[in-house]
Amino acid sequence: QEVKDPGKLGLIYNAIHIVLVGALIICAVGDELIVAHPEQEMRAEVVFVLIIGPIVYILANSIYKYVTCRMLPLSHIIAVIALALLLPWPYHISLLTMNILVTSVFIFVIVFDMLFPNKGFKIKWEPKI
Numbered sequence: 332q333e334v335k336d337p338g339k340l341g342l343i344y345n346a347i348h349i350v351l352v353g354a355l356i357i358c359a360v361g362d363e364l365i366v367a368h369p370e371q372e373m374r375a376e377v378v379f380v381l382i383i384g385p386i387v388y389i390l391a392n393s394i395y396k397y398v399t400c401r402m403l404p405l406s407h408i409i410a411v412i413a414l415a416l417l418l419p420w421p422y423h424i425s426l427l428t429m430n431i432l433v434t435s436v437f438i439f440v441i442v443f444d445m446l447f448p449n450k451g452f453k454i455k456w457e458p459k460i
Contacts, residue, residue: 344398347391351388362430364381365381373429378421381430382421389414390407396451402452402454405447414433
């Protein structure tokens with residue numbers, strides 16, 4: 332694929348990776364909370380690291396796939412919706428159960444993308460890069 336401004340594309344590419352790494356750090360904090368304090372009560376910051384961190388990661392990954400492949404993966408769209416549907420439930424289920432549900436969403440994305448690697452929405456719009 333040929334681009335008019337490779338420097339700008341490189342900047343976008345690197346910016347996306349900064350968000351991906353930040354989201355991974357947030358997810359790691361969530362895992363640490365689960366391991367260190369599985370009996371802990373659900374608080375706003377716990378909801379943030381357990382649900383919002385993975386949503387940010389999957390959205391950033393979707394943007395990366397859009398920039399590199401001009402496609403929004405169906406698995407990522409389903410995953411963001413599934414994670415968003417978990418937002419009202421954290422105060423009604425255990426921390427460990429919430430972590431299992433979030434991890435299951437990531438496993439779904441992996442399996443779906445392995446079985447259907449090109450399943451998604453092709454975007455014809457070309458940004459001026």
